Amino acid sequence: MKSTLYLTAKVLPGNKIEIQNLNLTEGQTVEVIIIISESNTSIDSENNQSPSLQERQAFLKLPLSDRRRILETQAETMLSHYQQDSEWQELMAGDIIDY
Template identity: 60%
Template sequence: MKSTLYITAKVLPGNRIEIQSPSLSVGETVEVVILVPEANPDSVEDGNLFLEQRLAFLKLPIAERRRILESQAEKILAHYQQDSD
């Protein structure tokens, strides 16, 4: 089973990203996924908030995520079942 580690990082000079974690071992192979929020011309904070909300959702227990997704699916199902005539 894979464990997940969520870290927010800043891009360093030279377009580098540095990740440090005491739970990682030297020489260990890890997978890295980088999520870059879309630039929002009105406010950079809005993009960061959206990313924070997504990360918060991913940190929820799987049962809670399934409950939320099921609720959203039920709402959108009604929309798609509407007769468009």
């Protein structure tokens, strides 16, 4: 059975990453998956960027009333977006074709 550790590492000089964990033993073979945070990559539009894991965790730590307020604001933004953009309505107006 595989166990999973979630660690955050900082890239060191020379583009090196060092991992230390008491659960690892010298000579042990491990699999390493590197996920590069989107905040470090160049993305044209901030609106198209998914929240990072840290941002999602911070959101979940907020009180329920704050989370509801944020989600309500986002829902209102999406409502106005879909009301202004009628292209999606035209796609949904056609006949359903059963193949």
